[in-house]
Each structure stands twice: as structure tokens, then as C-alpha cells.
Amino acid sequence: MEAVKQNFTQLYHSFHQRSFLFAKSLVHADDVAEDIAMESLVILWEKMKAEEIQSVQSFLFRVIKNKALDHLKHLKVRRRVVEALDEWEEGEIDFRVEMINGINDEQILSKEIREIAERTLEMLPSKTREVFMLSRQEYLKGHEIAERLGISQKGVEYHISKAIKALRVSLKDYLLTLWMLLKFFS
């Protein structure tokens, strides 16, 4: 029993922050994202107890994605009943659903993309890398990073968005090449 508890703690530590960030990016609400992250981790944990999981990350990725989709579908119905939604707001939710459906976890989690990400992040200025690591590797929240490094929360956001921009630039090249290769071979 003790061992089991400890392992869930480890699992939580390794995956909670990224599950939350991922869920929040899809559902746009802290409380819902927190619920989804927690529920997904429990599902993952149950699954891991029952069988060997090939890729923990893809499994978690998909569970969160499906839960987020469910939430958005309900949200649209509920909001329509409770409060009038502007047309663009409905459109915005539809847009998110469409984007989520388009996410390809095999691609996002692929070795190639990991390598690109790794190389990109290594080239970042050290402060940016440090902030990014604390956020994504040590699973600290924005204000915790700000405290630890003695910078403002705005500063933390700045570094994280800098890292994301750098990733975007290198991914863009890669995705373009990939797209051309697919064209070429199809």
C-alpha cells in the first residue's frame, strides 16, 4: 500500500503540471483544467496498475484531449441554454474543438520533434532556459519561479513565451520540410 501511494506521488510529480497546462490550453479555465488533469492522472494510474503502458505520455495526452473535447461540447450546450452566446463565441468554441481534433499526438511526441525541441532550447539564453526548465521540468508555477529567481511574474511569462517562439521557428521549418516530403511521396 505504501509503495503504491509513493508511486502515485511520483506520477503526480512528473505529470501533473504538464497535464494541467495542456488541459488549460484546451479548456481555457483553471478549475476545469485542474479537474481534468487530476482525473486523467487517476485514469492513467489505474491503467498502469492493470497493464503495461507503452507510452505514458501519449496515453495521458489522449485522455486529456478527449476529456477536454467532452467538456467543450457540454459547454456549448450549457452556455447556449443559460446565457446567450454571441455568434463569434460559438465560433470560437467550434474553432477550439476543430483545433483539438487536429492535434496529432504521435507527431507532437515524435522523436524528431523532441530532438528539434532539445536543440532549440539548448540554444536559448541561459536565463530563458532556466525559467523554461523550472516551468516544464520542475513543474513550478509562474509565481513560484518568479520567487525562486527573484524576477517578476511578467518576466517569467516573457521568458516562457520567448522559448515558445523559438520552438515555433524551428518547428515551422521542420513541418514545412515534412509537408513537402509527404507531397513528394504521395
Add this chain to the structure above:
Amino acid sequence: MEELLIKYISGSADRSEKKEVMDWINSDQNNRKEFETLQKAYFVSIWTDDLEPEVIEDEIIPIKRKPVWNEILKVAAVLLIGFSLFINIKDYVFNGKTNNIEKENFQSVHVPSGQRVELSLVDGSKVWVNANSKLDYPQTFNKDQRIVFLDGEGQFNIEHNDKIPFIVKTKDFDIQVLGTEFNVKAYSTKGKFETALLQGKVQISSKDGQNKITLKPNEEAILENGKLLVRPIQNLDPYRWVEGLMTFENESIEDILLKMEDYFDINISIKTKNLNKKKYTGKFWIDDGVEDMLEVLQKTSDFKYSRNSDTNEYIIY
């Protein structure tokens, strides 16, 4: 706009910001593509891990090379150069008086800039020789010892043989081994000497025989102010050149550019005083080429470059 998009993607945009993003996306088909890439980047930023790959010894031992064909062609090219220019039996004396060994039997391989080559010796040992380096090795080893001469950098994987020690001679030091894997960096022109032991056991002795030290696995010896210092290997990346990986640790842009000159056999002239003074740590695949590296460096330091294809010179300004 990018800031706003990131805010939206991370799920922190308020109502009016969402409206702004939607308007932007609907205004142009290309914007949608932009958005998708940025969103992917965001997801990658969340799910990427192993940013600091753990230093596992196993990682370095199987010599994995990235694009195999490229590698084979390169090696073939180097070997051809070797055959046409250098593979001749030479007799010369290697660096002075202490080496009174018959060298008639020796072959010599020079590896030019930007290349590296793998050799198999007659006893089954393997040697990777790095750029701008020279290895002299015999066609047959004699019965009591196996001797090679190195000027430059080499990585050795030595066939075990208790009875016949293997000795790598460099300008200032000799490295004696039984059976082992290690990296030697001893460019005579630079007055540097480094040996890193990956597996096994080696003994390093100065030419006068006065100083002798023994390395254990995962230790490296470095010549500093005329003395050999021994310390644990801090980072295995510098020894991954055999895989075609070029690494930097806390180095300025100028130093990196200098190294690139050596590796790629190009000239780089720096015409700006504005290169930043930051230190960089990172790695590059040599196969990705000069321009790829320069582009990555540009992202963190404000410079432009142009290439003169006649002289193979790059100008940084």
C-alpha cells in the same frame, strides 16, 4: 500579435482578447496556419522532456552515426585522399629523441578539416581519428608491444590483450593501455593534452618517465600549466565527435566561430564589434552544416553573415 496568441493558446486570454484572436484568424487563411504552428510549439513545450539527457555511459559506446550513407561517403572520401596522398611507407622520426623505434613499417593517415575517419588496426582495435589529426600505425605490430603515434585527437577502442600492451605516443605523453576505450586529444601545435577514459584502465607517463598516473573509468586527465590534473568526466558530449556531434560548453561566439573554422575548413572573418559576450552551451550535428549553425547562433546574437563562395569565406557583420 504573437504574445496575444500565446496568451490565447495557454488558455489565459479574456473575452475581448479572444475576440481579437478570432478576428485575426478569420481575416486570413495564412493566419490560421501560423496559429497551428504556434499551438504545436506550445504543446511541444509542454510535453518535451529529457532536456538534459542523462549521462549514461552506454549511450556513448555503441558508435551510432546519424545519416549512415553520408558517413560512408565521407569516410570513403577521406580514405581516397589518404590513398592518393598519404598511404606510403615512411621512415621518419616522430618528434625527437625518446622515440627510437623503427618506423619503417608505419603507415600514416592524415585527416583533413571537417572530416573524421574510422580505422581498424591489425589487432582488431578500432580508432576514430578526428579532423586535422594524424595517426601513424604499423602494418603489423611487434610481439611485445603495440605502438601508434597520434598528433591530434583520436578515440580508441582497444582489443584486450594482457601480454601485449597498447601504447599511444603523443608529443609529451605516452598512454599505455591493456584493453579499453578512451579519447586522446593531443594537438602538438596547441600544446594541449587531454585523455578521457571511457572504459578499462590506462596509464599516462611523461616522456621523461618522471610522472606517471593511472586513470579509472570516467576520469579525464588534462594538462594545465605543465601539470596533469585528473578529474571525473563532467560531460561526455565532447567525446561524441565520432558520431558527428560538435559540442560547446560555456564558450563565447568567437570561440565557437573559431572551432567552426577548424571543423569545416572555412575562413570566418568577424567584422562587427557587437557580438555579445554571452557564453553558450549546446551541440550541433556537423552534417547540418555551417549555415545551419550560423542561423541558430543568429537567433541569440545579433549578427548577419554573408558567404564568398570563391574563397569559402564567411563574413560576420
